Amino acid sequence: xxxxxxxxxxxxxxxxxxxxxxxxxxxxxxxxxxxxxxxxxxxxxxxxxxxxxxxxxxxxxxxxxxxxxxxxxxxxxxxxxxxxxxxxxxxxxxxxxxxxxxxxxxxxxxxxxxxxxxxxxxxxxxxxxxxxxxxxxxxxxxxxxxxxxxxxxxxxxxxxxxxxxxxxxxxxxxxxxxxxxxxxxxxxxxxxxxxxxxxxxxxxxxxxxxxxxxxxxxxxxxxxxxxxxxxxxxxxxxxxxxxxxxxxxxxxxxxxxxxxxxxxxxxxxxxxxxxxxxxxxxxxxxxxxxxxxxxxxxxxxxxxxxxxxxxxxxxxxxxxxxxxxxxxxxxxxxxxxxxxxxxxxxxxxxxxxxxxxxxxxxxxxxxxxxxxxxxxxxxxxxxxxxxxxxxxxxxxxxxxxxxxxxxxxxxxxxxxxxxxxxxxxxxxxxxxxxxxxxxxxxxxxxxxxxxxxxxxxxxxxxxxxxxxxxxxxxxxxxxxxxxxxxxxxxxxxxxxxxxxxxxxxxxxxxxxxxxxxxxxxxxxxxxxxxxxxxxxxxxxxxxxxxxxxxxxxxxxxxxxxxxxxxxxxxxxxxxxxxxxxxxxxxxxxxxxxxxxxxxxxxxxxxxxxxxxxxxxxxxxxxxxxxxxxxxxxxxxx
Numbered sequence: 001x002x003x004x005x006x007x008x009x010x011x012x013x014x015x016x017x018x019x020x021x022x023x024x025x026x027x028x029x030x031x032x033x034x035x036x037x038x039x040x041x042x043x044x045x046x047x048x049x050x051x052x053x054x055x056x057x058x059x060x061x062x063x064x065x066x067x068x069x070x071x072x073x074x075x076x077x078x079x080x081x082x083x084x085x086x087x088x089x090x091x092x093x094x095x096x097x098x099x100x101x102x103x104x105x106x107x108x109x110x111x112x113x114x115x116x117x118x119x120x121x122x123x124x125x126x127x128x129x130x131x132x133x134x135x136x137x138x139x140x141x142x143x144x145x146x147x148x149x150x151x152x153x154x155x156x157x158x159x160x161x162x163x164x165x166x167x168x169x170x171x172x173x174x175x176x177x178x179x180x181x182x183x184x185x186x187x188x189x190x191x192x193x194x195x196x197x198x199x200x201x202x203x204x205x206x207x208x209x210x211x212x213x214x215x216x217x218x219x220x221x222x223x224x225x226x227x228x229x230x231x232x233x234x235x236x237x238x239x240x241x242x243x244x245x246x247x248x249x250x251x252x253x254x255x256x257x258x259x260x261x262x263x264x265x266x267x268x269x270x271x272x273x274x275x276x277x278x279x280x281x282x283x284x285x286x287x288x289x290x291x292x293x294x295x296x297x298x299x300x301x302x303x304x305x306x307x308x309x310x311x312x313x314x315x316x317x318x319x320x321x322x323x324x325x326x327x328x329x330x331x332x333x334x335x336x337x338x339x340x341x342x343x344x345x346x347x348x349x350x351x352x353x354x355x356x357x358x359x360x361x362x363x364x365x366x367x368x369x370x371x372x373x374x375x376x377x378x379x380x381x382x383x384x385x386x387x388x389x390x391x392x393x394x395x396x397x398x399x400x401x402x403x404x405x406x407x408x409x410x411x412x413x414x415x416x417x418x419x420x421x422x423x424x425x426x427x428x429x430x431x432x433x434x435x436x437x438x439x440x441x442x443x444x445x446x447x448x449x450x451x452x453x454x455x456x457x458x459x460x461x462x463x464x465x466x467x468x469x470x471x472x473x474x475x476x477x478x479x480x481x482x483x484x485x486x487x488x489x490x491x492x493x494x495x496x497x498x499x500x501x502x503x504x505x506x507x508x509x510x511x512x513x514x515x516x517x518x519x520x521x522x523x524x525x526x527x528x529x530x531x532x533x534x535x536x537x538x539x540x541x542x543x544x545x546x547x548x549x550x551x552x553x554x555x556x557x558x559x560x561x562x563x564x565x566x567x568x569x570x571x572x573x574x575x576x577x578x579x580x581x582x583x584x585x586x587x588x589x590x591x592x593x594x595x596x597x598x599x600x601x602x603x604x605x606x607x608x609x610x611x612x613x614x615x616x617x618x619x620x621x622x623x624x625x626x627x628x629x630x631x632x633x634x635x636x637x
Contacts (some may be wrong), residue, residue, distance in 0.1 A: 041066065044113075045331070046338045047229050048126040051106050054371050055337050057085075059330045060098040060125070062113075065273060068093045074116040081106025082127075088327070090275040097275075097327060102127070131341055137249050138344035141376035142204050142256060144449045144487050145555040147545055149202040151492035152458060153210065153235050154182055154220040157189025157516030160240075166233045170267065171219045176517070179507025182220050187240035189516055191247050196525050198251060200495065201545025205248060206256035206349055208458060210235055215265050215317065220510070221458070222258070223351060224265030224318050228335045245344040254346035257339055261332050261364065262352040263318040271319050279328055281311035281320040288312050289320075293354045293383045297391055297399070310357060323357035333367045340372060349452075353379030353392060353405070362404045378407035378452050378487075382459070386412045390444035393451070397444070407450030410486060412438050414454055418480050419466060422473045422586050426567035432584060433564050435480075440561075442485070449556075453486040456494060461501040462509050463494060471497060471533050472628040475540055476586055479630040482544040483573055483582045485559045495541040496524045496534045540612065544632070547611045553578040562598060566591060568625060572601050579635040581608065585625040593625050601635070608633035 045061040064070035071089035075098060085099040106127060113123040131138065142148065158164070164174050164184040173181035187210070197205065209222035212230040222232065231238045245255050264270060270279055289312035295301045296309075313320045323329055339345055348368065353361065361379075368375055381392045391397065393408045413435070420434035427433065442448040455463040455477050467473035474497065481488045492513055500509035514530075515523030522529035530538070548554045553573045557580075561571035568591040569584040579601065585591045595602050608617050611632045625631060 042070070042120070042123055044123060044125055045229050046334050048128055048342075049102065049338075050128050050130045050341055051081075051102065051108055052104070052130050053102070053337075053341075055334075055367060056102045058100050058102070058334055059088075059327065060100055061331065062096040062098065062123075063269065063273075064094050065269070066094075070094050071096055073118060073120070076114045076116060077111060078114075079106070079109070079111045079127075082111060091277070092273065092275050094273065095275040131344060138245070138255075138346055139340055139372035139375045140254055140346045141374045142254060142347040142378075142487055143376070143556075144485070146203045146254065146487055147201050147482075147548060148204045148206050148256065148452065148487060148489040149197050149200070149492065150206045150208075150454075150457060150489055151190070151513070152185070152208045152221065152510055153187055153190060154185040154222075155510050155516075156185045156492055156513045157193055158184040158186060158518075159188030159190070159192045160186050160236060163234050163236055169214055169234070170216045171214075173217070176512060179505060179510065180218060180220075182234065183512055183517075184234075185512070185516060186234065187236040187244050191240075191244050193516075193525055194247055194251060194253070198253070200490075200542050201547075201549045202253070202490075203549070204254040204256055204347070206489070207258065209258045209260065209351075210241055213265060215267050218317075223260060224263075224267075225260060226265045226268045228264075228331075229338070241343055249344060255344065256347045256349055257343070257345045258351060259336060259339075259348050260351045261321065261323070261361065262355045263314045263320050266317045266319060268319075275327070278322055278325050281313070281322050283312075286313065286316060288316075289314060289355055291355075293381075293388055293392075296354075296358070296401075297388075310355060312355075314352060314355065320355075323360035329360055329363070333364050336364060336368055337371055340368065340375065345375075347375060348377040349409075350377055350379040350405075353381055353408075354383060358392075358401060358403065365404050365406075376406050376450065378409060378450065379405050381408040382411050384411075384415070386416075386438060386441035386444060390441075394446035395444055396446065406447070407452060407487070409457075409489075410451040410453045412441075413451075413484070413486075414456075414460075418455070418477055421480075421569065421584070422467050422476060426564070426587065431564075431567060432569035432586065436561060436564055436569060439485070439559075449485055449487075451486045452489050453481060453484055454489045454491070455481055456491045456509070457489070458491065458510055459502070459506060460509065461503075462491070462499055464497045465499045465501050469497075469499060470628070471537060473586065474537060476584060476628065476630040478537075478541055478544060479582065479632050480584065482548050483554055483580060483632055484571075485573075488548075490541070493524075495538050496530060497537050543612050547632075551578060551580065553580045560600065565597065568593065570598060572598070574601070579605070580611075581633045581635055582630065583625050583633070584630040586628060586630075588627050590627055591625045593622055595619050595622070603635075605635040605637065607636050609636055 043063045071093040077084045081103050083101040088097040108127055108129045110124045111127055165172055175181040176183045210232055211225045212227045212232050213219040213222050213224055214226040215224050231241045248255050290308045295306040321328055365377055381389050383389050389412050392403055393405050417435040417438040421432045424431040463477050464474055514520055515525045553575050557573045557575035559573055567587045571582050573580045
């Protein structure tokens with residue numbers, strides 16, 4: 001296969017070292033010689049489309065990996081309701097992109113694509129009827145009423161041992177003793193434990209990517225796509241993903257897909273055999289992004305450095321898409337719509353949001369909401385500063401660029417909020433004041449309730465390790481997660497105090513969920529082998545999660561916070577039906593408490609109910625808050 005030499009000759013060398021791929025190609029060639037089978041296969045992307053779509057002008061990519069003269073073909077389509085508007089060719093003769101318009105008269109069926117210049121057999125491309133239940137059974141979006149569970153399929157549960165290795169794929173690793181190798185978890189394993197997720201009050205599932213990652217190594221995380229239109233077979237493939245989507249929706253739960261627009265895997269055919277050089281951002285030599293989001297809005301920023309931010313590669317294994325190329329932009333937008341319609345996706349988590357072309361992202365976000373009005377997107381914005389983070393979301397800034405992204409992964413309330421509150425001594429700006437101050441900056445967002453709040457994720461050290469394995473502090477963190485504004489997201493294993501830090505490698509925060517494999521001595525799904533401390537945390541999370549599921553104030557109510565007093569931080573979530581008081585004392589000593597400090601919320605309430613213990617207390621008798629405790633109290637008459 002041909003590679004362009006601009007700045008990534010190393011990619012060609014790496015590709016050629018893959019002996020398994022070479023043997024596979026040789027085997028296919030040998031078979032063709034003796035059987036007469038033509039290797040003139042043509043791949044089609046998107047693999048199908050639907051009638052009745054608002055997005056009805058698409059670009060159909062035809063790729064003939066073994067035919068360098070394919071672009072010279074004359075293509076004909078005769079199908080009622082489909083108009084062939086044009087044909088596009090590239091410097092790589094293996095590609096043709098057709099401009100198609102599908103009007104309202106088109107009916108579901110097999111569209112025949114004919115080639116007039118050669119003996120290539122006609123292709124059949126399917127036009128399908130749309131998925132039923134749009135807006136009610138899928139593409140529902142996630143809101144502050146949801147509770148998200150994030151898991152890595154390879155590390156959660158092995159439900160089908162037959163797909164642990166797939167013949168012909170580059171990465172044949174299967175070693176649970178290594179954090180770098182595949183462990184065998186899959187989508188069937190997730191389906192098997194949806195009861196467990198629901199028992200925690202979970203309403204939405206976000207998984208790290210499920211799209212094909214046919215890379216030579218480190219394929220367990222899924223962030224280096226090698227074919228956008230194939231679901232990873234080691235996770236169970238398309239059939240298993242559809243089954244998971246159907247199972248979630250049958251339970252009233254939602255599916256969040258992890259989307260990647262910024263980059264692709266080095267072994268993707270669009271890298272190894274690009275239509276043209278400008279499908280990827282390229283430099284004279286390998287250039288990595290500088291990861292500095294400030295360059296977008298810094299009034300003094302150097303344009304050359306902003307270019308490195310947006311156009312530099314994420315890693316050597318993850319080349320950078322060129323969104324300024326209209327064919328690339330259309331390819332990615334069509335794929336996004338295809339995934340939602342094909343698999344019944346409800347919401348979109350967008351990886352590495354800040355490294356994309358932001359004008360392109362606005363266009364892509366709009367294409368999804370035009371087609372699916374209730375669908376929501378939240379982007380990964382691992383930045384430092386609430387103003388920085390708000391820039392990438394719908395905000396109040398009067399700037400030339402206005403983002404239409406509805407919400408973000410809220411790193412600010414984690415890194416500059418709850419973690420300092422738990423780990424710093426109180427001061428004028430330290431400790432719980434950091435959390436108060438961070439939330440006071442919510443005026444920068446159009447709707448901060450759409451931000452996804454968290455305690456940890458697959459890229460961060462786990463909260464249990466961040467607080468020096470102090471379970472009482474983890475309970476405070478969970479109480480905050482379940483009661484603060486926004487959409488709470490929990491990372492798998494946090495509910496049973498799984499430890500882990502990202503040094504020296506991120507694999508240590510991506511260990512196996514206990515009980516997901518045959519022979520596991522500890523089983524978090526059943527409780528077998530868990531310590532009393534782990535069981536206690538699991539039940540604590542379960543109690544809070546299910547209370548939140550029924551609490552209108554916590555899901556959609558307003559928030560009022562008070563200035564911390566001597567290290568005691570109090571806020572309220574309330575609506576016309578319910579008032580929840582949240583009192584946080586992360587310190588080692590007790591703190592005095594008086595309801596008189598909160599006059600707006602005192603009203604005529606006389607009692608409170610501890611939502612974790614169900615204990616009823618008189619407000620008059622609530623005079624101090626024990627050390628390392630957070631009370632979640634429902635005010636009652």
